Amino acid sequence: MKCKVLGSVTELIIRGCPKLVNILEKGWPPMLRKLHLFDCEGLEALPGDWMTMGMEGNNTNTLCLLESMQISSCPSLIFLPKGELPTSLTRLRIANCENVESLPEVIMHTCHLEKLDIFNCSSLTSFPRGELPSTLKGLFIGSCGNLKLLPDHMQSLTSLVIQECGSLNFQQHHMRNLTSLGKLRMFKCSGLVSFPEGGLGLALNLTEVEIEDCENLKTPQSEWGLHRLTSVTRLRIAPGGFKNVVSFSNDDCRFLRPTSHLP
Template identity: 30%
Template sequence: MYQQPCKMRTIALESCENIDESFLSTCISRFKYLRLLKLTNASWELLPSSIVSLKHLRSLDLTANERITALPNSICKLQSLQTLNLCGCVNLEEFPRDMRNLISLRWLELTTKQSSFPENGVGCLTSLRFLSIWECSNLMCLPRDTSYLASLRTVIIGNCKQLDLVIPLRLQKLGIRKVPRMVALPEWFQGATNTLQVLVIEDCENLEALPGWLRSFTSLRRLILNSCPKLLSLPEEMHRLTALTDVWIVDCPDLERRCQRDTGEDWPKISHVPNVYFE
């Protein structure tokens, strides 16, 4: 006797060390109406190609699966998918070749062993608004062709030791963490002069200065500088940034001392806070 698929909408498991591929295959075959599938800290190597049958899936979270090496190209047919989290998948060797077909994808968090992104990949996601790149120790450059990323507003980059930053986009929020190759903010950054609202720079051990042209960022409202020991000063006339209401400086000893000495009435309050991310 024919049985209709169960209309379960959500499966969310925080710790999946003892769950094998057969469990995942069963979920895919039985629950055709899933909207959210979250299986974090899993220990299987492959995502079944049958995931293409989850036509209604909007969010797929595979955070911290340290054994998975690849994703099936069939995942690119999930045209309802809006969120994909692959953060902490430290052995992920490559992304599907047709990622540009994820036409609804708005949020992407990833870790990869790749040194560069392939054509028709991340750089072609026209709906993408949030991109987080973590622990990509081999990654040397971001997508070469970013002309399709017109919707991208937030980029967070963390612990990418080989990465050269080139992001010629009109961003609203930018977070950079553990990028030791960065000595100064690159010139392309001026492309966000009229749009950037939040700038977070953390654990950039060789960052020596912020450029004078930063004071032209008229939309900037939050500046967070954390653990940048070589950073000695801020650009002059920062009081021109009338939208800037929060400046948080943490573990930048010389900069903290200088700012505390030079702060005037027009300068925003400087706070000592723990690690701070985006709101």
């Protein structure tokens, strides 16, 4: 696919092209900011090195201005490129790509992602080794039934949403490092067994908390640390998945009262 006449394009959407196998073999439009790939059943590969792909093979990274990339419903796609991602990339969403087996290691250390969404990628089992980018603020993982491990060192996150990931094994350090978190949502996460000592109270900046149908969570509610969450404005705890929870203590619910009523 050649882009010689697309020099002014800033957003490129490719949808419903079942015979498309490769994209942008000669490079992409030099002003491109957003790339969306939807319902391309035959798409097998993405460019191997985004940083050196310019128009007509011009090897200069000054042409790489991509900020947002979404890939959805591309079942033939197995691997994402292992070369460098654009340093300008701040948002990456991969959805309904059931055969994607791995994420590129570069997302852990070379790019400047701020938001990463992964949804319904059933073949994905783990994140690459290493730390998430320090720039990453929002991480959403949904319906990845075979994902077993989260990345280490997630302390930069301000939003973490995990839903329907039944194989995910939550380690104590995963929850302990979420000190910057403002939004936490756990839904149908049977691998969530306990909170670290101090519970959710370790994330003092939390304003939104939703925990639902985490049936194996065994940490007693008295150790959740809810009474420390003085900034919470939205709280949802669905009882259906918490077989061991009988009631919430007065201390846990103190923060629900108007602050003027607190001693």
